[in-house]
Amino acid sequence: MTTNAATPGLTAALIERFEGIELKAYLDPVGVPTICAGLTYYPGGAGVRLGDVCTASVCRGHLTELLAKDFLPKLERIPGWGKLPPERQAVLGSFAWNMGAAFYGSVGFETITRVLKDGAVDNTVYSQLASALMLYVNANGKRFEGLVKRRAEEGKLWDRVAYGQLQLVAKQDTWLKVTPIDAKYLSTEGKRPVVEGGTLKITKLEEIPRDAHCWVTLEGSQDRWSIFMPHFSRVEEVKPAPPAKPQADPSPVSAIDWTNFNAKVGKYITVGEVLQMDGRRKPRHGSPEEKAIIAICREFDKIRESWNGPLGVTSGYRPEPINSEVGGVQNSYHVKGMALDIYPIGASLEEFYNWLIRRWSGGFGDGRNKGFIHIDTRDNGYFSVRPDQKPAAVWDY
Numbered sequence: 001m002t003t004n005a006a007t008p009g010l011t012a013a014l015i016e017r018f019e020g021i022e023l024k025a026y027l028d029p030v031g032v033p034t035i036c037a038g039l040t041y042y043p044g045g046a047g048v049r050l051g052d053v054c055t056a057s058v059c060r061g062h063l064t065e066l067l068a069k070d071f072l073p074k075l076e077r078i079p080g081w082g083k084l085p086p087e088r089q090a091v092l093g094s095f096a097w098n099m100g101a102a103f104y105g106s107v108g109f110e111t112i113t114r115v116l117k118d119g120a121v122d123n124t125v126y127s128q129l130a131s132a133l134m135l136y137v138n139a140n141g142k143r144f145e146g147l148v149k150r151r152a153e154e155g156k157l158w159d160r161v162a163y164g165q166l167q168l169v170a171k172q173d174t175w176l177k178v179t180p181i182d183a184k185y186l187s188t189e190g191k192r193p194v195v196e197g198g199t200l201k202i203t204k205l206e207e208i209p210r211d212a213h214c215w216v217t218l219e220g221s222q223d224r225w226s227i228f229m230p231h232f233s234r235v236e237e238v239k240p241a242p243p244a245k246p247q248a249d250p251s252p253v254s255a256i257d258w259t260n261f262n263a264k265v266g267k268y269i270t271v272g273e274v275l276q277m278d279g280r281r282k283p284r285h286g287s288p289e290e291k292a293i294i295a296i297c298r299e300f301d302k303i304r305e306s307w308n309g310p311l312g313v314t315s316g317y318r319p320e321p322i323n324s325e326v327g328g329v330q331n332s333y334h335v336k337g338m339a340l341d342i343y344p345i346g347a348s349l350e351e352f353y354n355w356l357i358r359r360w361s362g363g364f365g366d367g368r369n370k371g372f373i374h375i376d377t378r379d380n381g382y383f384s385v386r387p388d389q390k391p392a393a394v395w396d397y
Contacts, residue, residue, distance in 0.1 A: 001093055002081075002082045002218055003068075003072045003073065003075075003076060003081070003089060004074065004084075004085070004086040004089055004227050005086075006219065006359075007067075007072060007086045007089040007090055007093065007254065008064045008067040008072060009064050010069040010086050010087060010089075010090035011064075011067050011072065011089070011090040011093035011094060011097070012037075012060055012063040012067060013060075013090075014062045014090050014091070014093070014095075014154075014157070015037050015094050015097050015349075016037045016059075016060070016063070017136075017153075018094065018098070018153070019037040019097075019335075020058055021036055021037055021038065021059050021324060022034070022035055022036060023035070023036075023053060023054050023055065023056065023059065024052070025048050025049060025050050025051060025052040025053070025302040026050075028032040028040075032347070033047065033048040033049055033050050033052070033059055034048060034053055034060070034326050035048045035054055036059035036062060036063060036243065036289065037063055037171055038056055038097075038144075038391075039062055039063065039066065039353075042062055043059065043062055043066055045064040049325075053192060062300065066091060066395070067097075069317055071097070071101055071205065072091070072093055072098070073266040074097055074102065075092060075093065075104070076201070077104065078116050078118060079116060079120035079121075080093065080116070080120030080122075081141060083171065083374070085118075085201060085203055086101070086203065086219075086366075087157060087158075087159065087204070088158055090157075091154045091155075091157050091158045092116075094144065094150075094154055095106075095112075095136070097149075097155060098150070098255070099144050100137060104116065109133045111135055112129070112132040112133065112135070112136070113127045115129050115132045115209035116129070116294065121163050123259055124257075124259045126158075126259075127159070127259070127279070129153030129155065129158050129159075130156070130158055130159050131155070133154055133155045133158075134152070134155065136151060136152050137151055139329065140298065141188040143369075144150040146324060147331055156392065158245075159279055159280045164273070166201075166205060166234065166277055167199055167200065167201055167234065168199065168200045168202060168205075168216075168227075168232040168233065168234060169197065169199050169200075169232065169233050170194045170195065170196055170197060170198045170199075170200075170231060170232055171231055171232060171233055171345075171346065172194055172196050172197065172230065172231055172298075172324055173193065173194070173195055173196050174193075174194050174218075174227070174232070175191040175192065175193060175194060175227075175228075176191065176192040176193075176225035176227060177191045177225060177226045177227070177315050178190045178191065178217075178225065178226070178252070180211060180213035180226035181210055181226075187341060192225070194227075194270075200216065200218060200227075201215075201218065201219040201220065201234070201373075202216045202217065202277075203217050203218070203219050203276040204215075204217035204224075204277075205278075206215065206276075206278075206326065207276045207314065207315050207318075207324075207326060208222075208226070208326070208327070209315060209318070209326055209327050209328040209329075209332075209334075210367065210397050211370045211371070211372075212228060212229050212230055212314045212341075212343060212367070212370055212371025212372045213227065213228055213229065213314075213371070214226065214227060214229055214276075215227045215319070215383075218333065222234070227240070228369050228371060229312060229314050229343075229371070230312060230343050230345070230349075231328075233312075233345060239356065247382060251254075252311040253386050256271065256284035256290075256294075256324045258283060258285075259271075259279060259282060261275070261277055264298040265294065266294075266298060266300060266301040267301045267304075268300065268304045268310075268311070269297050269300050269301070269313065270327070273313040273316060274293060274297065274313070274314055274316040274317055274340075275316060275317060276313075276315065276318075278322065280322060281317055281318065281319055281322060283317065283319070283337060286348065287339035288336075288337075289336060290337065291337075292336055292337035292338045292377065293316075293337040294316055295338075295377060296338055296339065296375070296376070296377050297340075297384045299375070299377065299381075299382055300342070302338060302383045302385070303342075303356065303359075303375075303383050306383070307349040307352070307356075308357070309345065309347055309349045309353070310345040310346065311343065311345060312342065312343050312344075312345050313341065313342055313345065314341045314342070314371070315339070315340065315341035315374075316334070316339075316340055316373075317334060317337045318332065318334040318335055323335050333363060333376035333377075333378060337365070337372060337377035338376045338377045338378065339375065340374075340375055340376075340379075341365075341367065341371045341372040341373070341374050341375075342372060342373055342375065343371055348371075349371065349373070350368065353368055353373055355387075356373060356375075356392070357391065358387035358388070358389060359383055359384050359385070359387055359389050360375055360381065360382075360383055360384075360389055360391055361380075361381045361382055361383075361384065361389045361390070361392060362375060362376050362378050362379060362380075362392055363375065363376035363377075363380065363381060363389060363391065363392055363393045364377045364378045364380015364392075364394045364395075365394075365395055365396075365397060366392065366394065366395065366396045366397065367397040369397065370397050371388060374397075377390055378393065379392040
């Protein structure tokens with residue numbers, strides 16, 4: 001069970017967010033000299049002394065080194081530790097820094113121990129971790145609002161992380177950008193080049209509603225960049241695996257594993273695309289939203305077959321409160337599972353727009369200036385192979 005190389009740094013940043021940083025040594029409540037984010041000794045073993053002074057960068061270095069050498073290795077006995085992405089290891093590291101490195105399997109930690117043990121076998125159980133964290137918000141028998149906030153933030157980070165890692169490959173020379181606008185409007189400090197064929201390893205993807213840009217967090221970094229999705233393909237699109245045979249008529253109450261981002265919802269569309277790599281968005285089995293998602297994914301498959309070319313997805317299912325968090329409009333059809341924002345891969349968006357608008361009978365949003373086309377299944381909207389349709393509603397973004 002190994003700790004990811006990025007985990008100490010991510011854990012240190014998380015701990016500092018909650019603990020704060022004291023650059024001058026002070027006495028803690030029990031009279032022990034302390035500095036930085038709660039350090040009582042330095043990586044070399046020397047104890048902190050009153051009068052010691054550090055800079056913020058030195059504090060981060062001390063904390064990261066202590067975590068890597070003395071602390072995180074103790075967590076490697078947690079089942080499945082080595083398979084967790086670094087952000088999830090960091091959440092458990094933050095929890096352990098606060099509650100003790102030996103928490104797993106100890107008295108009083110039965111619930112979180114069970115979730116971690118069972119989650120290593122069935123990763124759907126990991127969805128209970130955020131709730132389990134909220135059981136540990138007391139100190140000396142009293143509930144502390146600071147701990148409530150900390151546990152909530154730890155749980156939020158845990159739930160935002162995908163099971164695994166998304167890899168994107170640039171189809172052309174493009175940019176990582178500090179804000180989602182045309183790169184020509186950014187200074188050299190505000191953008192980073194990505195050459196054609198370059199691969200990005202992504203640990204977090206956050207969609208930007210009504211735009212083909214999205215926010216990404218790169219492996220080993222907490223920095224967030226915007227990218228223009230039509231400039232990238234997923235690795236599996238470059239080297240595709242043989243597609244699974246679709247069911248002729250999938251059951252509305254499906255057996256889709258919504259925690260597996262590589263699972264297929266249709267022949268050509270994955271769970272990861274529908275949920276935008278955000279595990280918090282998974283629908284409840286048998287719910288109206290799940291049925292609506294499956295229905296529009298069937299139409300997506302028909303569009304893909306008739307267009308005879310790959311399609312990308314910039315937005316799918318966005319339940320509340322996530323829809324509001326990312327800036328989606330109220331009563332969006334994305335909230336109901338009835339909408340997708342799509343674009344052609346390696347083809348003209350203008351051509352795709354003119355082709356699709358005559359074949360779609362539901363809602364049709366013109367996002368050509370943003371890099372996508374919106375479709376939804378309002379008024380029982382559907383795709384027709386014949387160009388004889390008129391959308392139920394058409395608007396511009």
